[in-house]
Amino acid sequence: MWDLLGYGDSRADPGVAPSLARQARTLAELLDHWGLVDASPVLVGHDIGGGVVLRAHLVEGARAGGLGLVDAAVLGPWNTPFTEHQQRHADVYRTMPADIFGDLVEARFRTATHRRLTPEALAAYTAPWRGEEGQRRWLDQVAAVSFEDTREVVARLGGVAVPTLVLWGAEDRWLEPATGARLAAAIPGARHELVPGGGHFLPEDRPGETARALLRMLNGVVEGES
Template sequence: MASHVESSAWKLDERVLVSDGVVASTVRGRGSPVILVHGTPASSWLWRHVVPLLAREHTVYVWDLLGFGDSRVAPGARPGIAQQARALAELVDHWRLDAPALVGHDIGGGIVTRAHLVEGVRASRLALLDAAVLGPWNTPFTEHQQRHADVYRTMPADIFGDLIAARLRSATHLPMPQDVLEAYLAPWAGTDGQQRWLDQVAAVSFEDTRDVVGRLGEIDVPTLVAWGEHDDWLPPSTADRLAEHIPGAARATVTSAGHFLAEDNPRGTADALLRFLAATEPTT
């Protein structure tokens, strides 16, 4: 595993007002644009070791999803995939980008495909990493929380914290160091964090990717489907099925990695992306 980086060293220095809230974001590097979209229950901190490697050759745009990390959801809005895809489309306009490469992990995969196919975001390339696109993709734990939301919302915060700590430990193949675990847990700490966690759980639905799945055959830009070799949340066989739905999609496996492949093996994750991005420039 890469050397530890204190969470305090990872700062998103920009705040962008979008329709459904306020997004925390940052931009690193120089070169062709790449937008990284994390999934649940992570934040942009997942990419902290990958960004410097990509930024040597690309301008890397990173953001916290609405309701995650330092981003906030507007009153009455839901942090679902449809809302996140709309926020991504607005960010692309804000950054004045034309056809950036879009990289999505977990529900971030559903977000970038929806942004491209439904919101009309032009992309030079798509990279889908351990992506929640083909349903059903909710884990049994997520489904249990959705069925028994009142129990989880009224659970003592310290007990709830123990539950999600155990859940997060299973996201990696290699043991997660305590300081790293605490950084992932920090946005969900206390009663407020508990409610934020459950708000995003309630908003996560395959319904937001169902229409995307029906249109995967329309994707006409180079696409990479990459998966952690030991993903226990979404089995690697899902990657093969997803690639079969997308014309000409390439496949890559990141070794010694679980679902949080960028945490387990950031160098392998970055190398897979750099090889994909360095291929002959596509037309859009």
């Protein structure tokens, strides 16, 4: 696993926009760095990670033995109204007191799951975005994400030729569940699974179901190779 540029414990250099295009190039470079280029690994991505995985494969030429797309930001427009509001009023959000901004981020994460997050889980999710540095990082990412980086991907979906699973939470409030069916229909032979009781953060809501669905896909790839 890897932290997208600017996410988790990753820190992008000042002035480096963590766009999906840059993330996809980084993933392709990492596969080479890890010696996995010839192994055709199965690539799994959630939310914008799904767009990154597809762009790395279809645009950057990263080889893949299979694809797992979990509540994936691919078919546009996929920016949520909150993200679009931040992009239109960036100066307001950047000058907002950090503690107030942190409260907004916390409220936002509460909508990512169907089940109520525990206080411990909520604290873990929001920790990277606390304080002035966290606020800047969040807004740098907001400014960098755009459907333009997946437009070329969408145009090439018909060329996906590896086993693909499109996994979606039935209670996703960020990217409506019907989007998953549309994405699967655009990818030849893709399998679509809708998980009851799962929100946008499907692995948080339904970890067992998510793991089993991905394992079924992985086992199918291995069996197809043997």
